[in-house]
Amino acid sequence: xxxxxxxxxxxxxxxxxxxxxxxxxxxxxxxxxxxxxxxxxxxxxxxxxxxxxxxxxxxxxxxxxxxxxxxxxxxxxxxxxxxxxxxxxxxxxxxxxxxxxxxxxxxxxxxxxxxxxxxxxxxxxxxxxxxxxxxxxxxxxxxxxxxxxxxxxxxxxxxxxxxxxxxxxxxxxxxxxxxxxxxxxxxxxxxxxxxxxxxxxxxxxxxxxxxxxxxxxxxxxxxxxxxxxxxxxxxxxxxxxxxxxxxxxxxxxxxxxxxxxxxxxxxxxxxxxxxxxxxxxxxxxxxxxxxxxxxxxxxxx
Ligand SMILES: [Zn+2]
Numbered sequence: 001x002x003x004x005x006x007x008x009x010x011x012x013x014x015x016x017x018x019x020x021x022x023x024x025x026x027x028x029x030x031x032x033x034x035x036x037x038x039x040x041x042x043x044x045x046x047x048x049x050x051x052x053x054x055x056x057x058x059x060x061x062x063x064x065x066x067x068x069x070x071x072x073x074x075x076x077x078x079x080x081x082x083x084x085x086x087x088x089x090x091x092x093x094x095x096x097x098x099x100x101x102x103x104x105x106x107x108x109x110x111x112x113x114x115x116x117x118x119x120x121x122x123x124x125x126x127x128x129x130x131x132x133x134x135x136x137x138x139x140x141x142x143x144x145x146x147x148x149x150x151x152x153x154x155x156x157x158x159x160x161x162x163x164x165x166x167x168x169x170x171x172x173x174x175x176x177x178x179x180x181x182x183x184x185x186x187x188x189x190x191x192x193x194x195x196x197x198x199x200x201x202x203x204x205x206x207x208x209x210x211x212x213x214x215x216x217x218x219x220x221x222x223x224x225x226x227x228x229x230x231x232x233x234x235x236x237x238x239x240x241x242x243x244x245x246x247x248x249x250x251x252x253x254x255x256x257x258x259x260x261x262x263x264x265x266x267x268x269x270x271x272x273x274x275x276x277x278x279x280x281x282x283x284x285x286x287x288x289x290x291x292x293x294x295x296x297x298x299x300x301x
Pocket of ligand 1: 156168171174176
């Protein structure tokens with residue numbers, strides 16, 4: 001028995017059949033070229049049909065960006081997302097086309113759910129997930145009766161610098177403008193005055209090459225990250241924050257300094273905040289989606 005798990009990302013839509021143990025089978029990747037609600041749901045239906053030819057699929061679970069009404073299955077709000085996406089009832093369309101139970105949730109919540117399931121974490125009472133990728137997002141998990149309830153948290157639009165850089169959401173100084181991979185390479189090009197690099201990967205190549213500007217930007221990133229983490233702890237009373245997303249793969253360049261900054265900047269009243277790297281990389285969201293799908297199936301028994 002499998003759940004068809006799908007992760008809708010800005011550049012690609014990834015799907016796979018996942019079993020109850022978290023074994024991922026038949027991964028499928030489709031470039032998200034349509035960038036519209038219609039293209040996304042059509043691709044989800046297509047991925048489902050391809051997976052169900054090979055596996056006994058019992059539910060479909062989709063993780064996607066934006067603020068979602070998970071009960072109704074609708075994207076309620078989104079910054080700079082796809083055309084015709086806000087207001088679209090993804091759940092209803094997929095249920096009609098695939099004839100099985102469908103669950104949807106925010107992609108960062110799915111990633112946190114995946115880490116809680118397969119990340120080898122302790123049984124925290126309260127834990128947050130901070131996803132640092134092309135953008136920044138997150139979620140907060142609270143344990144109740146042995147089960148985690150996960151709530152979406154817009155860590156990307158938490159204001160770090162009130163008079164800071166303009167964000168796509170209309171605010172100024174949002175965390176996403178300082179902590180995303182995009183913000184790092186944009187800042188590098190801005191400070192060097194040349195449109196030289198186009199990705200977080202290239203930015204970290206500059207760090208590796210001991211480029212002064214890149215190192216300074218990374219130092220600022222660490223200070224901002226520490227502030228963000230401390231605020232998450234203060235606001236949500238979490239014991240730990242799991243840090244995932246593409247930037248987690250570059251942590252050898254910034255993890256230790258972040259821990260030092262946390263010690264320096266945290267209130268002595270607060271217990272020590274644990275920070276943990278996500279273990280499942282870009283599979284976390286698929287695993288989390290599958291887990292939610294199985295929970296739905298169990299609730300229906
Ligand atoms: Zn913002």
